[in-house]
Amino acid sequence: MEPLLEVRELRTHFFSRAGVVRAVDGISFRLDRGEILGLVGESGCGKSVSSLSLMRLVDRPGRIVSGEIVFEGRNLLALSKEEMRRLRGNRLAMIFQEPMSSMNPVFTTGSQIAEAILVHERVSRGEARERTIRLMRLVGIPDPERRFRQFPHQFSGGMLQRMMVAMALACNPSVLIADEPVTALDVTIQAQILDLIKELRDRTGASILLITHDMGVVAETCDRVAVMYLGKIVEMGPLASIFETPKHPYTVGLFASIPRLEETVEWLQPIPGTVPSPLNLPTGCRFFSRCPHAMPRCAETEPPTVETAAGHQVACFLYESGGPA
């Protein structure tokens, strides 16, 4: 089946005075219809820049240097600014991390969702209002008629994130990018919002790119997972396959550093070393300096991406000939 969104060798670099930061450096993935893909990685690995690149919202000094983003058969990077603006919020929508600062404080929340509809569709104000109230009901906001007239500061974080989900869904997007949508919320509310996102995927058939640093969120929500490290996707595959048989030493290290209920361990196993400066990336494999299985050639050449199981890809020399030596 033709994927809904396909990213090929996307590179987004930041040109700062201190040098070039290769925040996203050649990532490729596809997003199928109705699928939830998790993009995981630690702070600064390029997750958010990847999502902003998909929306073409990267600001100076950042720039998309090369690659292709094919969405519904069109390369987004070849579109004019105006064509791209018409897609944003319409076919491609986005939810941000902090619900409390995601809405304009001087207008009512309802009017802002209605505005999101009016930007893209020729409907009357009354009809936009009707649709907004229906959306608010869909995302589980009680008493939507009254809530419509309230300002962002009158909402709780969880309710406001529901409003943001409603706003993102305003024009029935086929791709929803959720950049850390639950990070700023507490755990019970997190579960509610994640359930809401899954339920909406089932109901509207939208594909979701979920960006997070939280493996628990991934386990709960995603169908497939891509693990990012320093601007590259090091491992990607179906959820079960990644969680049960992580292949890349970085992914293995990530799992070893998460506490588990079912095992009693004295100490968690951290990944040794620190993330290298993005200004001065190592040649060869980027995980080389911290990798327990580092080999001389890892320092020289970039490891190829190999497929170890159906749909499970990993960028590491260990798996070049079928498994770790």
Next chain:
Amino acid sequence: MKWFRTLPNNLWAFARDYKLAAVGGALVLLFVGVAALAPQLAPYDPDTVSLRESLARPSPRHWLGQDNQGRDLLSRIIFGARMSLYISVSSIGMGALFGVALGMLAAYYRRLDMAIMRLMDVVLAFPGIIVALTTIAILGRSITNVIIAIGIYHIPQFARLAHGLTLTIKETVFVEGARASGESDAAILTRYILPNCLAPIIVQTSLLIPGAIMTAATLSFLGLGVPPPTAEWGSMLQNSLQWAQLAPHVMIVPGLALMLAVFGFNVLGDGLRDAMDPRLKKR
């Protein structure tokens, strides 16, 4: 209209916490009221000459006395208030309109930043009165040109304020969200950035009005402002100079009016600034 119902309470709370500002507010209200109702309040036509009563002292018929041409000083002060208010509000309004637009554009489109803000710095480098004098020298002497002259000097002050505010607001998540939902630049500037930087701009306006009143009076005093015989406080002061020893009231009356109006705006502006700045909140 919730704010409308709570307004009396809010005003009362403001007056209680900022007493000096409340006095200023009363003076400003008086000034604006007098200016608005000038034709109804003035007992005489401000321009009617009566040479037999030249420099007459205050009397029951002319409460504040008469000037060297026998014109009623009270009426001239009242119409002078109207002129001062008209000039100061129009010139600050003009400065705010162009300044805020330029400042927002400079901050939003980084390409324009250097050109616009450095030009503003150039204007700001000169003292206000020099800019105003030069503008009058180029455009000629009329009320409109006085407004333009004072307005031009205030453009950079508003531009700087709006520039700084826009730089902060355009980095907020809700502006990024607006872009992600496909809003155009024009919509982001007018619906997201402008409403969120309005409060400091309003305070700035009230703080700059007294300066504009002074500058207008100064221009008239120097003979480059409102052309005679129109009643204007600055030109009344200038005219009074020759008779200062003979009839001091001719000088004191417009001087006092000018002082009270400027004082009123200044303390009101200070109070508003403090009240709107949560860090300086008294309670």
